[in-house]
Amino acid sequence: xxxxxxxxxxxxxxxxxxxxxxxxxxxxxxxxxxxxxxxxxxxxxxxxxxxxxxxxxxxxxxxxxxxxxxxxxxxxxxxxxxxxxxxxxxxxxxxxxxxxxxxxxxxxxxxxx
Amino acid sequence: xxxxxxxxxxxxxxxxxxxxxxxxxxxxxxxxxxxxxxxxxxxxxxxxxxxxxxxxxxxxxxxxxxxxxxxxxxxxxxxxxxxxxxxxxxxxxxxxxxxxxxxxxxxxxxxxxxx
Numbered sequence: 001x002x003x004x005x006x007x008x009x010x011x012x013x014x015x016x017x018x019x020x021x022x023x024x025x026x027x028x029x030x031x032x033x034x035x036x037x038x039x040x041x042x043x044x045x046x047x048x049x050x051x052x053x054x055x056x057x058x059x060x061x062x063x064x065x066x067x068x069x070x071x072x073x074x075x076x077x078x079x080x081x082x083x084x085x086x087x088x089x090x091x092x093x094x095x096x097x098x099x100x101x102x103x104x105x106x107x108x109x110x111x112x113x
Numbered sequence: 114x115x116x117x118x119x120x121x122x123x124x125x126x127x128x129x130x131x132x133x134x135x136x137x138x139x140x141x142x143x144x145x146x147x148x149x150x151x152x153x154x155x156x157x158x159x160x161x162x163x164x165x166x167x168x169x170x171x172x173x174x175x176x177x178x179x180x181x182x183x184x185x186x187x188x189x190x191x192x193x194x195x196x197x198x199x200x201x202x203x204x205x206x207x208x209x210x211x212x213x214x215x216x217x218x219x220x221x222x223x224x225x226x227x228x
Binding site for chain 1 (some may be wrong): 142146148154155156157158159160161167168171204206208215216217218220221222
């Protein structure tokens, strides 16, 4: 089955700086890669996703890059703000009959004022 | 904006008891999922459901678990005989499409505590 590794587990950045979170996956059949933000005690909320036919996608301060050859994808947050503090999860799906997402272990992003 | 809803928000039960967790997916969605998240850990896939049957299940989803769509709106997860290790947050999710990249929207979760 799919295995998703996520690094770092904790990331502390100064407000206004950029944050980068990296994930690798094992199943070359995976073709869908969402990122979820989870605040304490809340539901995971989709912030951006990318499909295997695209190398990069951007939405305002958030961008995701995908390297299918290397089987890794990254989340980039620019001009970080205090409200960006949360746990971020990457996930992958093989798009097969299962469609269940395999999640990474999460990155606790801390924005220092 | 439509959202997935779940009830109850919290459930406390004794070990060995049966629990039913309820979800109302987004109304035009066709694919439904259950996930669980043990405190402080990652979200784990349990089962996916489409066209009134299970599409796939993980190794976590053993014989003590079952899912059902009893009517046109509800989607339930039943745990027949709860164990201490079943204590977790259970999330329901739904998506409109499947295969090749679908977006799954999560409900607020049910926090289950087994004593």
